[in-house]
Amino acid sequence: MTLEVDDLTVAFGDAVAVDGVSMSVPAGSVMALLGPNGAGKTTTVRTIATLVRPASGIVRVAGVDVVAEPHRARGLLGLSGQYATVDDSLTGRENLAMIARLSGFGRRASGRRADELLERFGVADAAGRRVRTWSGGMRRKLDLAGALVAGPPVVVLDEPTAGLDPPSRETLWESVRDLAAEGSTVLLTTQYLEEADRLADDVTVIHRGAVVARGGPEELKQRFGTSTVTVRLASDVDARRVHEAVGDGYVSVEVVGDVVTVEALDGAEAVAAVVSALAVAGIAVAEASVREPSLDDAFRSLTVDGGAS
Numbered sequence: 001m002t003l004e005v006d007d008l009t010v011a012f013g014d015a016v017a018v019d020g021v022s023m024s025v026p027a028g029s030v031m032a033l034l035g036p037n038g039a040g041k042t043t044t045v046r047t048i049a050t051l052v053r054p055a056s057g058i059v060r061v062a063g064v065d066v067v068a069e070p071h072r073a074r075g076l077l078g079l080s081g082q083y084a085t086v087d088d089s090l091t092g093r094e095n096l097a098m099i100a101r102l103s104g105f106g107r108r109a110s111g112r113r114a115d116e117l118l119e120r121f122g123v124a125d126a127a128g129r130r131v132r133t134w135s136g137g138m139r140r141k142l143d144l145a146g147a148l149v150a151g152p153p154v155v156v157l158d159e160p161t162a163g164l165d166p167p168s169r170e171t172l173w174e175s176v177r178d179l180a181a182e183g184s185t186v187l188l189t190t191q192y193l194e195e196a197d198r199l200a201d202d203v204t205v206i207h208r209g210a211v212v213a214r215g216g217p218e219e220l221k222q223r224f225g226t227s228t229v230t231v232r233l234a235s236d237v238d239a240r241r242v243h244e245a246v247g248d249g250y251v252s253v254e255v256v257g258d259v260v261t262v263e264a265l266d267g268a269e270a271v272a273a274v275v276s277a278l279a280v281a282g283i284a285v286a287e288a289s290v291r292e293p294s295l296d297d298a299f300r301s302l303t304v305d306g307g308a309s
């Protein structure tokens with residue numbers, strides 16, 4: 001595993017911010033650490049980045065223990081997100097070249113590395129402008145580029161797209177996917193379910209410092225989300241008759257006017273069963289549709305207070 005977190009606990013005084021979190025991220029994959037505000041995402045990231053000392057547990061970055069060898073571990077990690085190291089008064093190129101110099105590149109090599117990354121993130125045109133004049137999306141890209149200057153095997157992104165508009169998010173997502181495709185290990189924190197769904201190979205859901213679920217986005221949706229079957233009847237039918245026809249083998253069945261809404265674990269199976277049960281009862285259906293669970297549904301069911309934790 002390129003990034004390993006084993007039973008990590010972090011406390012601030014009496015407050016336990018991270019409570020026994022474990023996760024493993026293999027090379028070339030993206031792990032999303034998903035959780036609501038205050039779940040412990042940033043604290044986990046700061047511990048991985050050697051900025052916070054854990055109370056217990058082990059974190060290894062590319063095999064290096066962050067507590068035993070923080071300096072070495074830090075050198076194997078690119079950190080980006082809420083730590084904007086970008087200097088507004090410098091140009092984009094100057095920013096990256098400076099990071100390269102600090103990472104041990106020579107003067108010329110630093111310039112080359114900066115140009116390479118500016119090109120890669122599609123901001124080469126603005127390279128010579130002070131970052132002060134750059135848009136939010138461009139700055140995020142620069143921040144991400146900064147984390148990649150030294151070519152670290154592990155990249156940690158703390159809420160990489162917070163505050164970005166949808167097109168900027170899309171292009172940043174593309175960059176993150178490319179990064180993983182090239183073999184980097186990526187851990188990102190997010191409150192955006194869509195982000196986890198679109199980017200991550202695996203998702204670790206945390207709530208109040210503890211892991212409440214883990215798995216691939218699809219797997220989590222299947223396990224925790226319910227599908228919604230919506231059937232519109234050809235005419236208003238007595239609700240009781242509809243309930244009797246549909247039966248009670250579902251999460252919920254609701255009848256309002258000529259619309260029947262069924263929450264079910266398996267949407268495809270439920271839509272077929274509901275439509276045929278109505279037909280058997282002589283109730284004509286005008287249309288039927290099924291909406292598969294979103295990661296939102298899964299996330300909500302896991303992080304409601306007093307929920308699955």
Ligand SMILES: Nc1ncnc2c1ncn2[C@@H]1O[C@H](COP(=O)(O)OP(=O)(O)OP(=O)(O)O)[C@@H](O)[C@H]1O
Nearest residue numbers: 012015017035036037038039040041042043044191
């Ligand atoms: N330096 C600190 N001192 C005391 N408590 C802290 C400190 N940093 C974080 N906490 C607490 O630890 C808990 C987890 O916070 P953390 O910032 O890790 O959550 P988060 O999941 O990143 O939330 P957000 O999405 O809001 O950034 C919170 O209750 C927070 O108040």
